[in-house]
Amino acid sequence: MDARGWLAERIPPVETALVNLLAPCDGVPSRLTGAMAHLLLPGGKRLRPALALAAAEAVGAPSERALPMAVAVELVHSYSLIHDDLPCMDDDDTRRGRPTVHRAFDEATAVLAGDALLTLAFEVLAADAGDGSARLAAVGELARASGAAGLVGGQVDDLAFEAPEADRARIESIHARKSAALITAALVGGGLLGGADREACEALRRCGTALGVAFQIADDLLDADEDDGCSLLRVEGMDEARARSEALLTRALEETRRFGEPAEPLRALACYAVRRSE
Amino acid sequence: MDARGWLAERIPPVETALVNLLAPCDGVPSRLTGAMAHLLLPGGKRLRPALALAAAEAVGAPSERALPMAVAVELVHSYSLIHDDLPCMDDDDTRRGRPTVHRAFDEATAVLAGDALLTLAFEVLAADAGDGSARLAAVGELARASGAAGLVGGQVDDLAFEAPEADRARIESIHARKSAALITAALVGGGLLGGADREACEALRRCGTALGVAFQIADDLLDADEDDGCSLLRVEGMDEARARSEALLTRALEETRRFGEPAEPLRALACYAVRRSE
Numbered sequence: 001m002d003a004r005g006w007l008a009e010r011i012p013p014v015e016t017a018l019v020n021l022l023a024p025c026d027g028v029p030s031r032l033t034g035a036m037a038h039l040l041l042p043g044g045k046r047l048r049p050a051l052a053l054a055a056a057e058a059v060g061a062p063s064e065r066a067l068p069m070a071v072a073v074e075l076v077h078s079y080s081l082i083h084d085d086l087p088c089m090d091d092d093d094t095r096r097g098r099p100t101v102h103r104a105f106d107e108a109t110a111v112l113a114g115d116a117l118l119t120l121a122f123e124v125l126a127a128d129a130g131d132g133s134a135r136l137a138a139v140g141e142l143a144r145a146s147g148a149a150g151l152v153g154g155q156v157d158d159l160a161f162e163a164p165e166a167d168r169a170r171i172e173s174i175h176a177r178k179s180a181a182l183i184t185a186a187l188v189g190g191g192l193l194g195g196a197d198r199e200a201c202e203a204l205r206r207c208g209t210a211l212g213v214a215f216q217i218a219d220d221l222l223d224a225d226e227d228d229g230c231s232l233l234r235v236e237g238m239d240e241a242r243a244r245s246e247a248l249l250t251r252a253l254e255e256t257r258r259f260g261e262p263a264e265p266l267r268a269l270a271c272y273a274v275r276r277s278e
Numbered sequence: 279m280d281a282r283g284w285l286a287e288r289i290p291p292v293e294t295a296l297v298n299l300l301a302p303c304d305g306v307p308s309r310l311t312g313a314m315a316h317l318l319l320p321g322g323k324r325l326r327p328a329l330a331l332a333a334a335e336a337v338g339a340p341s342e343r344a345l346p347m348a349v350a351v352e353l354v355h356s357y358s359l360i361h362d363d364l365p366c367m368d369d370d371d372t373r374r375g376r377p378t379v380h381r382a383f384d385e386a387t388a389v390l391a392g393d394a395l396l397t398l399a400f401e402v403l404a405a406d407a408g409d410g411s412a413r414l415a416a417v418g419e420l421a422r423a424s425g426a427a428g429l430v431g432g433q434v435d436d437l438a439f440e441a442p443e444a445d446r447a448r449i450e451s452i453h454a455r456k457s458a459a460l461i462t463a464a465l466v467g468g469g470l471l472g473g474a475d476r477e478a479c480e481a482l483r484r485c486g487t488a489l490g491v492a493f494q495i496a497d498d499l500l501d502a503d504e505d506d507g508c509s510l511l512r513v514e515g516m517d518e519a520r521a522r523s524e525a526l527l528t529r530a531l532e533e534t535r536r537f538g539e540p541a542e543p544l545r546a547l548a549c550y551a552v553r554r555s556e
Contacts, residue, residue, distance in 0.1 A: 027455060028426045029434045036426065083393060088385035107366035108437055111389060112430050115361060115396065119425035122400045126418030132411035139417055140404030147397035148306045148314065152390050156307045159386055177305060 001264045003272035014049045017071045035105045035113035040078040048073040051186040056194030058263035066190035072121040073186040079117035138189040145185035154178030161230045174230050180212020207255035214248035218274045249274045279542045281550035292327045295349045313383045313391035318356040326351040329464040332544035334472030336537040344468035350399040351464040357395035416467040423463035432456030439508045458490020485533035492526035496552045527552045
C-alpha cells in the first residue's frame with residue numbers, strides 16, 4: 001500500500017480544520033493568531049494526525065471520526081516545538097528553513113502562542129462531542145502524553161542530559177516521553193474516537209510506544225552528522241541503531257496484525273515514518 | 279454568612295488533592311515537580327477553587343462534586359502566574375514574598391513547569407469521570423477561558439497595552455479575558471459538575487463575568503500606589519473605580535438570586551473577594 005496516496009487523500013481535511021481554527025476571531029489578538037499559525041500552518045509531515053486517522057480506520061471507523069484527535073495532536077506537536085526552540089531551551093533561530101516563532105515575533109509571544117496552541121488542543125477535543133466518554137478518554141490520553149510524565153518531563157530530562165552518563169535505557173526513556181508519548185496518544189486517541197475497545201486501545205498503545213522510539217532513532221540517524229543532543233548514536237554505532245529501529249518497527253507492525261486489512265494504512269505509515277523520516 | 283468559616287471547611291480537600299497530584303512519580307523529573315509545586319502548594323487565597331465548589335452548592339450538589347474543577351482552575355491560575363512572571367513578560371523576581379519560579383529554578387524549568395500545570399488541569403478533569411458529558415463540557419469551558427480568546431489573549435493585549443490609548447472599554451476587555459474568564463470558568467465548570475442545566479450555567483456565566491471584572495478593579499485599588507500596568511485607575515478616580523466595582527458586584531449577586539439559599543456561600547465569597555481582595 002502506498003502511504004503517500006493515502007496521505008494525499010486524508011490530510012487535506014486536517015489542513016482545512018487547522019486553518020479554520022486560526023481564522024480571525026473577536027477577542028483574539030491578531031499578533032497571537034499569527035504566531036500560532038507561523039509554524040503550524042506551513043506544517044511538517046503531519047505524521048501524528050495521519051496516525052490518528054489511520055488508527056480509527058484500523059478499528060473499522062471512517063478516518064474522519066478521528067479528525068478532532070488528528071488536529072489536537074498536531075496542535076500539541078506545534079506548541080512543543082515552539083517552546084523547545086526558545087532561547088532558554090534549545091535557542092534555535094530557524095526551523096524547517098524559516099525563523100522560529102520567537103525570532104519572527106518575540107519571546108513573550110512565542111511562549112504565549114505555545115500556551116494557546118496547547119490549550120486549543122483540548123478545546124478541539126471538547127467541541128461538539130459525538131461520544132462524550134470517548135472524547136473525554138482522548139482528553140486524558142493527550143494530557144498524560146503531553147504533561148509531566150510525558151512530553152514536558154522528557155524535555156526537562158533532555159535539557160539536563162549529559163553525554164557521559166548516557167546509556168541505551170536512559171536515552172530511550174527520554175525518547176519514550178519526548179517522541180513516543182505523543183505518537184502513542186495519536187494512535188490511542190484516534191482509536192478511541194473510532195470506537196476502539198480496551199484491548200484494541202492497548203494494542204495501539206504498544207504499537208505507538210515501539211513506533212515512537214523507532215521513529216526517533218530513525219530521525220537521529222538522518223541527523224547523524226549533527227551529533228549533539230540525546231541520541232542513541234552516542235552509545236551505539238549506526239548499524240546497531242538502524243537494527244534497533246527496525247526491530248522496534250517490526251514490533252509495532254506486529255501489534256497491528258489483529259486489526260487485519262483495515263490496518264494497512266497504519267502499517268504503511270509506520271514503515272514510511274521510520275524508513276524515510278526527515 | 280461567614281465566608282471564612284465556609285472556606286476553612288471546603289478548601290482542605292482541594293489542598294490535599296493538589297499535594298497528591300505532585301507526589302513523586304515514575305518518569306517525572308523531581309526538579310519539574312519541585313518547580314510545579316513552588317508557587318502552587320504554598321498557594322494564595324484559593325479563590326477560584328472556592329468559587330467552583332460554591333457553584334456546585336448553588337445548583338444543589340455537594341461541593342465535592344466540583345473538586346476536579348476546583349483543582350483544575352487552580353492549576354491553570356498557577357501556570358498563568360509562572361508564565362506572566364517570566365523575564366520575557368513581566369520579569370518579576372518575587373511573588374507572594376518568595377522568589378518566582380524562574381528565579382528559584384531557571385527560565386526553561388519555569389516555562390516547562392507552567393506547561394505541565396496547564397496540561398495537568400485537563401488530565402484532572404478527564405480522570406475517573408463521573409458524568410462524562412459534564413466533564414467534557416467542563417474541559418471546553420476551561421480551554422476556552424484559558425486560550426487565545428481568554429487568558430492568553432488577555433495577556434498578549436496586556437503586554438502591548440499603552441496607557442495613552444486607555445479607555446474603560448479597552449481596560450475592561452483585558453480584565454474580562456485576563457481575570458474574569460478563569461473566574462467564570464470556575465463557576466460554570468463547578469456548576470456543570472454539580473449537574474447545572476443550561477439556564478443555570480448561563481446565570482453562573484453572567485455572574486462570573488461581572489464578578490471577575492469587579493474583582494480585578496478591587497485588586498487594582500489595593501495596588502493603587504503601584505500605578506503601573508492596565509488598571510481602571512488610569513482613566514477613572516478611586517471613587518469612580520470603587521463605585522464601578524460595587525455596581526458589578528451587585529450585578530453578580532443578582533445573577534445568583536435564582537439559586538436561593540444554596541447560593542449563600544457563593545454570595546458570601548463574591549463579597550469577600552471584591553471587598554477585601556489582596
